[in-house]
Amino acid sequence: MFKKILKELKNHIPFTALGAFGGILLILIFYNLPFKLSYRIFYIFHPLHVLLSAQVTTAMYKVYKGKPKIILMLLIGYFGSVGIGTLSDSIIPYLGEIILNLPKREIHLGFIEEWQIVNLSALIGILIGYFLPKTKFFHAGHVLISTCASLFHIIMALGGRIDLSFFFAFTIFVFLFIAVWIPCCSSDIVFPLLFVKSEQKGGLH
Numbered sequence: 001m002f003k004k005i006l007k008e009l010k011n012h013i014p015f016t017a018l019g020a021f022g023g024i025l026l027i028l029i030f031y032n033l034p035f036k037l038s039y040r041i042f043y044i045f046h047p048l049h050v051l052l053s054a055q056v057t058t059a060m061y062k063v064y065k066g067k068p069k070i071i072l073m074l075l076i077g078y079f080g081s082v083g084i085g086t087l088s089d090s091i092i093p094y095l096g097e098i099i100l101n102l103p104k105r106e107i108h109l110g111f112i113e114e115w116q117i118v119n120l121s122a123l124i125g126i127l128i129g130y131f132l133p134k135t136k137f138f139h140a141g142h143v144l145i146s147t148c149a150s151l152f153h154i155i156m157a158l159g160g161r162i163d164l165s166f167f168f169a170f171t172i173f174v175f176l177f178i179a180v181w182i183p184c185c186s187s188d189i190v191f192p193l194l195f196v197k198s199e200q201k202g203g204l205h
Contacts, residue, residue: 009185012143016184019147020176024169030155031162035104038156045149046089046110047121052142053184054081054125059133061192072195077126080191082111082118088183089149096154096175100168103159143184150179 033041057080062068090108097105110118154172162168 009181012181012185015143016147016177016181019144019180020173023147023151023176024173026151027155027158027162027172030152031158032160033155034160035156038152039108042089042108042149042152042156043110043114043117045145045152046085047114047117049089049142049145049149050081050085050110050118051121051125051128052145053085054078054122055129055132056142057081057192058126058129061195062130062133064193064196073130074126076192076195077129078122081122081125084183084186084191085146086111088146088179090153092179092183093150093153093175094157096171097157099175100163100171102154102157103161105157108153108156143180146180146184147176150176 030038054077058073058077061073061076065073086109090110094105094107154176
């Protein structure tokens, strides 16, 4: 399992780095969006991220478990998407906002702030994963959408102002990269396989 985790993390480095770099460019374009608009955009990408993550997590578990127990499958799909998605989209970006001392920094926990939308998205994702246990396409979309969600969490904190220094850009890049790289691999691949016997484990399908 440890070797598999390292392999998956390594395979995701180029795509995640490209996404984080693209995020820097998008910040230069959208940094002065009004807070309310950034908030609404975040709550488009974050629930979509949760939906895609729930689909992949559930599908991975079903494919390698064979006949999963429904309650356990629901719990794995929910915590693998909402729990790790919150870490990716909200908590890690917020830590970067603290380091940069952004004026409007605030942590936005979707399962509390917009609990109806986020929890419904998780449920829909779980149902899709159960009836359509495919993962590669949904995983790729998950990584892209996660980058956008993390990005708009940071844009909300900017307060319409941007720092063009290297330290600012580098810090944003690092936190965007980390916010997507480790959580996305963890929720889609590592987390569901923790509940599957070793001889059944594999990769994305």
